[in-house]
Amino acid sequence: MQLRLPSSIAEAQRCLAEGAVPIGGATLVWAGWQRDGFPEQAVSLRNLPEAGVVGPEELGGAVLLHRVDATVPEVLHRAASGVGTGAVRRAATVGGNIVGSTLRCLLPAALVLDARATVLDPDGVYDTDLSELLAKRHVLVALRWRTPLASGYRKVEGAAGGPPPLVVAAAVHAEGPASGAPDAPARLRVAVRDGYEVLSESTPYDADAGAEQVLDALAGTDLAGLPATARDAVRAEVTDVLARAAAA
Template identity: 65%
Template structure:
């Protein structure tokens, strides 16, 4: 296997057009390649500047998870810190987690930040939403979002060998028509999301949220959502 290390987006695009397979941090693909065979050409974005940015409102797809710190909102920082072991976080990348992983541990956080993705395909660079990112699985160059007023993240304890633990991410954003609450829940391997205005009291926001896709959540999961939203809206401005 030949590993390509482009230093620019245009060079990465050329390798992609030649059939190079994105490797990310290789934490997910290595075992599969050992079993099924290695590709002739692989590509890492670790030397591409646009894929390594780490700022308050953007993160690159090649950023390894252990680098994600308080430069980003807490919801994303805590989500990254909860992925795997320290060894995994030192190798796994943002792009690998969102595009290559079935668990997509960072996805709930990205959803509540209302993030947009800049992606690289063989025909060039495009901006897209998270739904298309997950469905089409292009090469992720970076995520960008607006700074939230407040945000929170909670991951329940899981059992070894059991189903993925429940994750609840939430954030409040300012808007022209008032503040808006966004919540995303990973329940098993699926992710549900919804939003509601939160200019009034917490119970009204929860009622509006329950009328979205969260109406199908099991009672135990909804109780965690209720607790998280209550804490978030009660402590707005503390992020």
């Protein structure tokens, strides 16, 4: 197998056009390739500058999970630091986790940040939303978002050998000009990974209304269908994030 390491967008496009298979950190595909056979060509974005950024409002798809530090919002930092073992985090990439993994440990954090994805295909680079990223399994160059007022992440320990542990992510986003729409209200976004499914909802947030009103609004969404333990975790995380947003 030839591993190609493009250092420019144009070179990466050529690799994809010539049939190279995106490899990410190879933590998920290697065993399958050993079983089923290796492709003739694979491509990694680890030498592509746009895919290696770590900043307050952007994160490259080729960034290794152990490099996702407190530069990014808390929800994303904690999600990355909770993936697997240290050895896994030193090999797995952001793009591989979100696009190539059934666990999608970083997806709830990306959803509550209302992140946009810069993706690459043989025809070029463009921005899209997370739903298209997942549906079409694009090559992720980078995620970008607006800095939230506050965010949080809760991972409930699961049984060994059982389904993936419950994850709750939440973030409060500012109102007005910071949102890009002068009349837009502040919003709370919540995402829950329950088993292999990820649910996300949002609701307007008024700091003067209190947590109970916001929780009542969430009770009218699909989150109400979660098991009682998951609803309790949502309540606890939302209450904490709202308190920190009010103090921001």
